[in-house]
Amino acid sequence: MFKRAALLYKLTFLFLFTCSIQYAKVVDIVFLHMNDVYEITPLEGGKYGGLSRVAELRKQLLKQNPNTYTVLPGDFISPSALGTAEFEGKRINGAQMIDVLNTLGLDFAMFGNHEFDYKYEVLQDRMDESKFEWISSNVYHDQNGLRQSFRRIDHPIPQYVILKIPSSGKKMVRVGMIALCIDVNKQPYVYYENSVDAGKRIYSEIKDSIDFLIAMTHLTIQQDKELAAAMPEIKFIMGGHEHFNMYVTQDETIIAKADANAKSVYVHHLLYDTKRKKLKIESELKTIDTAIKNDGATSETVNKWVDRAFSGFRSKGFEPNEIVTTLNEPLDGLEINNRFYETNLGKVIGEAMYSVSRNSTAAIFNSGSVRIDDNLMGEISQYDIIRTLPFGGKIIEIEVTGELLLKILNTGIANRGSRGFLQYYGIQYDSSSVSWGFNGHGIIETDTYNIAVSDYLLTGMEQNMSFLKRDNPGILKILEPQADDKSDLRNDIRLALIKYLKEKK
Structure with missing residues (x-):
């Protein structure tokens, strides 16, 4: 009887001790990150790239963690070879990219400098066709000096989003995300706000509503570093523009960029400790190659646009x-x-x-x-x-x-x-x-x-x-x-x- 009582006491003590030091829940938020994507089909004889493979990878990640977001920090509707072909009397002009990315399940995109290669009416069509959300923190539609956010059919493009990820009970981890674009494609219908000024302005507005801030950017790596130095509040930058992968730090901010045309993508795990309010970032550069099978629905959409574009090229003598x-x-x-x-x-x-x-x-x-x-x-x-x-x-x-x-x-x-x-x-x-x-x-x-x-x-x-x-x-x-x-x-x-x-x- 004494031994049983002693064992019960030990177990009770261990339970109470464990409860007193239990760790807070660490929430894993996953970002599938690709940038500067102009090709919907694989490259190098089918060895690398291909958005059907990216779609399959996304499905795998979502099965493992429903808190997975797919992002594309700019440069995708232009320039592309298929986009130069004509279909039904008009140039495709990036419509194939929107359709494929819709099928793939893209969550968020932003402007890159090449989104402004087209006339305003073409860009507006592409935005209206999108099922994913665009974010633009420093780029505005300039209408004869009247500067407003670009709009889609039913709403203006937001300057930021706040992702709310379930933690424990009714609590949420709140992630603020902004999107900042380089100002090199100066079309008459576009106005650029200074990236750092825009970032600081938005952070001041939302800082009390978020647990931490991240950014999508389409800037040079030097501009990314300058942004991180000026805004240490940005914990993580998912970038584009350079076309080759890099993973660098500026002070305590991590800056990541994948290879263009989805030859590689980054899979980022943002691990947030809800008790200590600490963020840890773990990233894997994933090569997109024949080891990843093709998603069927995305492949069908890809093949549809390849057939349309090739027919258009033939009409022009190719x-x-x-x-x-x-x-x-x-x-x-x-x-x-x-x-x-x-x-x-x-x-x-x-x-x-x-x-x-x-x-x-x-x-x-x-x-x-x-x-x-x-x-x-x-x-x-x-x-x-x-x-x-x-x-x-x-x-x-x-x-x-x-x-x-x-x-x-x-x-x-x-x-x-x-x-x-x-x-x-x-x-x-x-x-x-x-x-x-x-x-x-x-x-x-x-x-x-x-x-x-x-x-x-x-x-x-x-x-x-x-x-x-x-x-x-x-x-x-x-x-x-x-x-x-x-x-x-x-x-x-x-x-x-x-x-x-x-x-x-």
Whole structure:
């Protein structure tokens, strides 16, 4: 009897002691994070990427934890190869991305700079078609000076959201989320508030209504770091814009970015201790590859849009499935290389431009026109060419003074790391002497030169090249392709590249 009483006493004491020191509930909030997604199908011959695989991963995560949110911090309706095709008399213009992301089950998205590639009416259509929520903390619709939040059909786009995740009893963990976009695409219908100012303004408004603050951003990594330094209240940043994965800290703020086109995604676990009010973040960079099966419903939506786009390309003289050539050595289309260095792909595109020109001695185009962010290897189809140069565009020949040509080329060097970095063919650059030339002869300011350029370069819209417009006095002559002559491949740089690669077999 005494032993039983002693055992009962010990068990009672242990129970009471355990209750007195019990740990508070740790709430696990999961974010599936992808950014800068322009392709709905897999890349590199089907090895990597593919939104059907992302959809399947999302389903798996939701089974494990219903408190899972899928987010996309900008750049998805443009630019994409499929979006340039026509369907039912109109360009698709990103409609395929919205439909696929709706099927996938995306929860939250934000503006990236490329969302403003289109006219306002196109962007409005895409927002209205979305089943997911958009968030915009620092970007406004500018209507002749009247600045208001962009709207969807039935409500304005919120400047923030507060996620409420069940904890214990009736208690909730309240997560504030803002979305801040870089101000590089300055369309007349868009107004940008300073990112830090917007973040501080919103935090001041909601700080008493949240347990902690996180952000989606579409900023450069340097801007992300500056934001984190100015706003330590932001505990976690899920970013985009750079196109390659990174996981860095600024003071106590973690900044994460995945690889573009869903080659990889991040799975973030935000573990919040409700008693100590402490947040711990655990992240896994997940490669999206053949190890993940395709979600059936998403695959159906993907295939629907591929069929529609390919039909549109055929109506414009392309045969997307035709094999153009077989490459034994890869052509480097990776953005991290094409925006920093002269690449073999840049040389091939430049030579293709030169090959169809009438009297040019060299060719120049902006690296930002190359959007494939992939290596071209093995069998190359016409669709691969379309993916490489989704914007297409004409090849324009100009007679230009040496003074202006040098300004163009030096600005291209100054743009290293951005879309305005120039790729070229037929021109030599000596970095040691910072000099330019043709066939061993330097460029002379008072001489004139015939150069083939992509038509976009003459709009003045390229980075730091507002001076480069058709009315620049340094441009002496402009030779346009014959618009009604289908044999004039200068009408579309992609057709010029297809011809060049076929002839080089």
